Amino acid sequence: MKTEIINIGNELLIGQVVNTNAxxxxxxxxxxxxxxxxxxxxxxxxxxxxxxxxxxxxxxAVVIVTGGLGPTxxxxxxxxxxxxxxxxxxxSDEAYVNIxxxxxxRGYPMTESNRQQAFIPDNCVAxxxxxxxxxxxxxxxxxxxxxxxxxxxxxKSQIPNPKxxxxxxxxxxxxxxxxxxxxxxxPMLRERFRxxxxxxxxxxxxxxxxxxxxxxxxxxETKLPKNITLAYLPQPGIVRLRLxxxxxxELTVRALIAEEVRxxxxxxxxxxxxxxxxxxxxxxxxxxxxxKATLATAESCTGGYIAHLVTSVPGSSGYxxxxxxxxxNDIKEHTLGVLPESLSKYGAVSETVVAEMxxxxxxxxxxxxxxxxxxxxxxEGGTAEKPVGTTWIAIAxxxxxxxRHVLLGDHxxxxxxxxxxxxxxxxxxxLV
Amino acid sequence: MKTEIINIGNELLIGQVVNTNAxxxxxxxxxxxxxxxxxxxxxxxxxxxxxxxxxxxxxxAVVIVTGGLGPTxxxxxxxxxxxxxxxxxxxSDEAYVNIxxxxxxRGYPMTESNRQQAFIPDNCVAxxxxxxxxxxxxxxxxxxxxxxxxxxxxxKSQIPNPKxxxxxxxxxxxxxxxxxxxxxxxPMLRERFRxxxxxxxxxxxxxxxxxxxxxxxxxxETKLPKNITLAYLPQPGIVRLRLxxxxxxELTVRALIAEEVRxxxxxxxxxxxxxxxxxxxxxxxxxxxxxKATLATAESCTGGYIAHLVTSVPGSSGYxxxxxxxxxNDIKEHTLGVLPESLSKYGAVSETVVAEMxxxxxxxxxxxxxxxxxxxxxxEGGTAEKPVGTTWIAIAxxxxxxxRHVLLGDHxxxxxxxxxxxxxxxxxxxLV
Numbered sequence: 001m002k003t004e005i006i007n008i009g010n011e012l013l014i015g016q017v018v019n020t021n022a023x024x025x026x027x028x029x030x031x032x033x034x035x036x037x038x039x040x041x042x043x044x045x046x047x048x049x050x051x052x053x054x055x056x057x058x059x060x061a062v063v064i065v066t067g068g069l070g071p072t073x074x075x076x077x078x079x080x081x082x083x084x085x086x087x088x089x090x091x092s093d094e095a096y097v098n099i100x101x102x103x104x105x106r107g108y109p110m111t112e113s114n115r116q117q118a119f120i121p122d123n124c125v126a127x128x129x130x131x132x133x134x135x136x137x138x139x140x141x142x143x144x145x146x147x148x149x150x151x152x153x154x155x156k157s158q159i160p161n162p163k164x165x166x167x168x169x170x171x172x173x174x175x176x177x178x179x180x181x182x183x184x185x186x187p188m189l190r191e192r193f194r195x196x197x198x199x200x201x202x203x204x205x206x207x208x209x210x211x212x213x214x215x216x217x218x219x220x221e222t223k224l225p226k227n228i229t230l231a232y233l234p235q236p237g238i239v240r241l242r243l244x245x246x247x248x249x250e251l252t253v254r255a256l257i258a259e260e261v262r263x264x265x266x267x268x269x270x271x272x273x274x275x276x277x278x279x280x281x282x283x284x285x286x287x288x289x290x291x292k293a294t295l296a297t298a299e300s301c302t303g304g305y306i307a308h309l310v311t312s313v314p315g316s317s318g319y320x321x322x323x324x325x326x327x328x329n330d331i332k333e334h335t336l337g338v339l340p341e342s343l344s345k346y347g348a349v350s351e352t353v354v355a356e357m358x359x360x361x362x363x364x365x366x367x368x369x370x371x372x373x374x375x376x377x378x379x380e381g382g383t384a385e386k387p388v389g390t391t392w393i394a395i396a397x398x399x400x401x402x403x404r405h406v407l408l409g410d411h412x413x414x415x416x417x418x419x420x421x422x423x424x425x426x427x428x429x430x431l432v
Numbered sequence: 433m434k435t436e437i438i439n440i441g442n443e444l445l446i447g448q449v450v451n452t453n454a455x456x457x458x459x460x461x462x463x464x465x466x467x468x469x470x471x472x473x474x475x476x477x478x479x480x481x482x483x484x485x486x487x488x489x490x491x492x493a494v495v496i497v498t499g500g501l502g503p504t505x506x507x508x509x510x511x512x513x514x515x516x517x518x519x520x521x522x523x524s525d526e527a528y529v530n531i532x533x534x535x536x537x538r539g540y541p542m543t544e545s546n547r548q549q550a551f552i553p554d555n556c557v558a559x560x561x562x563x564x565x566x567x568x569x570x571x572x573x574x575x576x577x578x579x580x581x582x583x584x585x586x587x588k589s590q591i592p593n594p595k596x597x598x599x600x601x602x603x604x605x606x607x608x609x610x611x612x613x614x615x616x617x618x619p620m621l622r623e624r625f626r627x628x629x630x631x632x633x634x635x636x637x638x639x640x641x642x643x644x645x646x647x648x649x650x651x652x653e654t655k656l657p658k659n660i661t662l663a664y665l666p667q668p669g670i671v672r673l674r675l676x677x678x679x680x681x682e683l684t685v686r687a688l689i690a691e692e693v694r695x696x697x698x699x700x701x702x703x704x705x706x707x708x709x710x711x712x713x714x715x716x717x718x719x720x721x722x723x724k725a726t727l728a729t730a731e732s733c734t735g736g737y738i739a740h741l742v743t744s745v746p747g748s749s750g751y752x753x754x755x756x757x758x759x760x761n762d763i764k765e766h767t768l769g770v771l772p773e774s775l776s777k778y779g780a781v782s783e784t785v786v787a788e789m790x791x792x793x794x795x796x797x798x799x800x801x802x803x804x805x806x807x808x809x810x811x812e813g814g815t816a817e818k819p820v821g822t823t824w825i826a827i828a829x830x831x832x833x834x835x836r837h838v839l840l841g842d843h844x845x846x847x848x849x850x851x852x853x854x855x856x857x858x859x860x861x862x863l864v
Contacts, residue, residue, distance in 0.1 A: 013468045015459025016665055018452050022473070027447025036445045038480070041454070041471040048470070055487075233448055297736075297757075303743025304729075304736030307757045311735025314811050314844055322763040325729075325739045325755035327748075331797055335756070335767070365763055379746050412746055 001193045003029055004060040005039045006052050008067035008077055009172055012041040021066050021174055025181060032186050033198040033246065034062065044068050049080035057165040062189060067172030069134035071113040078121070078137075081169060085139065087121035095126050095135040102133055127168070127184045132176040138188065139167040166192065197250045201257050202233075203241040203264060204278060205271040206425045210234045213241070216267055220260075227253070228260055236414055237421040240277075273425050280424040281309045281316075287431040288319035288369070293398075295427075296367035297323040298336055298357040300348065301375035301391065306420045321367045326357065336360035349374050351392055351403050358396035369430065370396040371423045375408070377415045389415055393423045397430050433625045435461055436492040437471045438484050440499035440509055441604055444473040453498055453606055457613060464618050465630040465678065466494065476500050481512035489597040494621060499604030501566035503545040510553070510569075513601060517571065517593055519553035527558050527567040534565055555593055559600070559616045564608040570620065571599040598624065629682045633689050634665075635673040635696060636710060637703040638857045642666045645673070648699055652692075659685070660692055668846055669853040672709075705857050712856040713741045713748075719863040720751035720801070725830075727859075728799035729755040730768055730789040732780065733807035733823065738852045753799045758789065768792035781806050783824055783835050790828035801862065802828040803855045807840070809847045821847055825855045829862050 005025050011017040019041055026036045037060055042048040049068070056063040068077030082089060096118035103110040117133045120126055127136030141164050168185055170177045205213065210232050214221075221230050227247050233240040243260055245253040265272060274283050288295055297306045307323035310316055324335050329348055332338040337360035338353055346352045358372035375391030382388035389408035394401055406422055408415040437457055443449040451473055458468045469492055474480040481500070488495040500509030514521060528550035535542040549565045552558055559568030571593040593599060600617055602609045637645065642664050646653075653662050659679050665672040675692055677685040697704060706715050720727055729738045739755035742748055756767050761780055764770040769792035770785055778784045790804035807823030814820035821840035826833055838854055840847040 012455070012471065013458055014462045014663075015455040015457070015468075016663075018450060018455040019471075020450050023444075023447040023450040025447070026445055030446045036447075037475070038484075039444065039451075039473040043469070052470075231446075231448075299736075302740075303748075303752075304731075304739030304755055304757065305743075307736030308740045308848075311737075311757075311759065311809075312845065312848070316735075317759055317813070320735075320759045322759045322767070323736055323755070323757035324767070325736065325743075325757070327743065327752045327754045331754040335754070335796065364767065377743075381749070413744065416740075416744070 001034050001062065002037045002060045003034045003062040003064065004037055004056040005029075006049075006056055006063060006065045007039070007041045007172070008044060008049060008065060009041070010043045010074070013043050021172065021177060024174070024178065025064060025066075028181055028186060029064075029189075031198070031200055031244075032190055033196075034189065034193070044074050044076055046076055046080050046083070049077060050084055053080070053084050053167070057163045057167065060165055061193070062166045062168070064185065065167065065169045066177055069117075069169065069171045071111075071117055071133065077169060078119075081124075081137065081139075081167075082121050085121060085123050085163075087123040089119040090122040092118050092120045092126050092135060094128070095120060098128060098130070098135070099133045124169075127170070127180055129171065129176055129180055131179055132171055132173055134171040134176070136171070136180050136184070137167075137169040138185075139163075139169075141166055196246055196248050197253050199245045199250065199253045199257055201243045201261055202276050203243070203261060203272055204274040204276075205239045205241065205268065206237065206273050206280065206421055208239065208268070208271045210239050213239055213268065213271070217241075217264065220263055220267060224260060225256060228256060237418045273428055279309075279313075280421060280428060281313050284310070284424060284428055284431065285313045285316055285319060287428065289315075291368075291431065293368040293431075294319050294321050294366075295369045295371070296321040296361045296365035298361035298370060298372040299323060299325045300327060300332070300357070300373060301377040302373045302416050302420050302423070303327065303377075305416050306371055306373065306423060309420060309424065321365045324361055324365065332357060335364070337364065347386070349376055349386055349390055349392055351394075351405065354392040354394040355396075355401050355403055358394040358401055362396045368398050369427060370394075371427050372396070373419055373423050375415070375419055377412045377419075378410055379412060391415070391419045391422075393419070393426055395423070395426050395430050402426065402430060433466050433494065434469045434492045435466045435494040435496065436469055436488040437461075438481075438488055438495060438497045439471070439473045439604070440476060440481060440497060441473070442475045442506070444499075445475050453604065453609060456606070456610065457496060457498075460613055460618060461496075461621075463630070463632055463676075464622055465628075466621065466625070476506050476508055478508055478512050478515070481509060482516055485512070485516050485599070489595045489599065492597055493625070494598045494600070496617070497599065497601045498609055501549075501601065501603045503543070503549055503565065509601060510551075513556075513569065513571075513599075514553050517553060517555050517595075519555040521551040522554040524550050524552045524558050524567060526560070527552060530560060530562070530567070531565045556601075559602070559612055561603065561608055561612055563611055564603055564605055566603040566608070568603070568612050568616065569599075569601040570617075571595075571601075573598055628678055628680050629685050631677045631682065631685045631689055633675045633693055634708050635675070635693060635704055636706040636708075637671045637673065637700065638669065638705050638712065638853055640671065640700070640703045642671050645671055645700065645703070649673075649696065652695055652699060656692060657688060660688060669850045705860055711741075711745075712853060712860060713745050716742070716856060716860055716863065717745045717748055717751060719860065721747075723800075723863065725800040725863075726751050726753050726798075727801045727803070728753040728793045728797035730793035730802060730804040731755060731757045732759060732764070732789070732805060733809040734805045734848050734852050734855070735759065735809075737848050738803055738805065738855060741852060741856065753797045756793055756797065764789060767796070769796065779818070781808055781818055781822055781824055783826075783837065786824040786826040787828075787833050787835055790826040790833055794828045800830050801859060802826075803859050804828070805851055805855050807838075807847070807851055809851075810842055810844045823847070823851050823854075825851070825858055827855070827858050827862050834858065834862060 124137040247253040326332040338356040372394040378388035556569040679685040758764040770788040804826040810820035
């Protein structure tokens, strides 16, 4: 079932805002079994909106439009939709009640321009917006000419959408749009167009490239049942593997996917850290809480980034003790207790020093587990023996210290991120 | 001068990749005085590419296309361009030399599919790609029918682009595309279409909202000369104010902009921290290097994020000593020397404790300047007296300790970012 997305807003055409709405919507539509044929970004211009609506409606069965529904003068999408459908604006009690509720909860006075937002074209159904004042709109296409329903329609009832496509208009504010897509639009589309069940399972991997994974998984992938597909979704330092299954019966599809996930797990057990978009820092947080254990970090090249990831999780104060970012060698000595001989003999980027950092932090920050990292993030600081990207990681546990050497690339930002993810995954392995 | 952008790639239609190329290109085109009328994302489909090229070429004077120029089978943009222009592929020595050079520098063996990338349509000019193997392509439109040049053209020479628009094709890899846009496409477009000078100056502000700035600046803004415009470009914690001036003469426009920047500076001196996309952490780095001074951080609610920002700047090891992330109170005591009485009497989120954190880090991490932050990032931990968002910041300098109380919002991630930016800006004020 082919859909198109139209994002309306001058800010998208001057590069002020990256069109993250389109990517999120496309992913959600794909997850629900709808293909997105085209994404079009246009300015807040009456003529451009009419042209884009007409073109998309000729190509696709469903057209989803975002933006231009706010209360200010440059928000003209509703007027353009009226002109496109030859409809007129009518007051929606339902939308008005929602606006009054929102203003009541915020304690602001409501203005006339906000009241105007309760008007919607008379040929659409309002889609509730619990997070904002602009209602969404669902324009159902007109039944085929000559159908009994069309002939007997009450002339006072809604004007049907005279086009062949279903049009949906949503606000451009991401958190409003997302809730409306998830709670209403996707269920309504699946209701109207559904052909079967679609189930997804995402396997999260770390520390391995897409092409390497693909070499290992290829023999299994080619034998996948026809109703199961695999997508590689790489992010910096992480590759997500998404299995999508379709079929008439939910239990059968779920069982099939579970079986294929088990086969995949058997091929790459060492790279899998979680499922369904969980982050390493969230997984570690849960494991530490379960164990009633605490964590600290001792960071050199990652410069506090691991501590930042750990503390980005709400409730991390329940297990995170703190961190020493030891960018200079004498802080490694004085604050973490690294031996001066180790620094002079092996250098700051060495197994000995990173292990001493971990043990020092464990004692001094009184933590059960410690992540320690020392490396050369670049662009400067590399040598022939220790090029940029050389990194040592140590994990101190209540019983032992595990160390690992990794050679990353020559891009500072990516090196910091990859070293942090690698270190978090090493800790996870010690916790499970 | 109206342009359109077409981004080709299945990954854009399934939501796997956010279309950041479009936003960057739109911004660069706008900065160079070109309007972007539409951005279209389409899949790697021959028919879709031909349709989108034709439609965009009918609407715009310039059409810039990205994506689908790689060496693999799903990269079909070059074939589609040939069909669109009725051109054929010819071997480009220039493109081939570049491919050979790249493989030589990387030490990989070159494959036949990489050699194939040196073929380009015979009606275009190759645009050099120093960062990758796919050359860009510039398709100049055909001279008007009946013009002497067209009549006398050597039939063996390049087939001109038979359309009225200029078409440009670039690879979709962001860092390849960006270098080609900046080094070749924008200068070539300005050469071909330039109507005058366009000058920009961006003023960076921190710690103040867009609407508040706009209230202060409105009287000045309404009196701006007609050839100078102001754009508000908000980011989390930061508002960029971009002045754009146009005119026939560069010196005059530059002088006019400089004068208006001076007037703006006089209205909001306390909020301006820099110019032209500089970050606070870059500015602080330069100031510390100039002063030959060192920096450390003592962080509670920001959890290492300030240290991460500071160390994301290449060369920060020249002035950054390190950090203590004291998430728990006893680390504040033992590692930073905060007095137990201060913690019990005033609480961890207090002026006294944050000042003691700053002084403790100054002594123990041996730094000239220290940023210390203690606050309640949320979502838990707030009280009636100290709600979520309550934050204390201290800056220790060689002579003094400056403290400040800020009340942020209820969103953890944004609170961490806003507290960090506010603290960096406080340090900057002590350094200038």
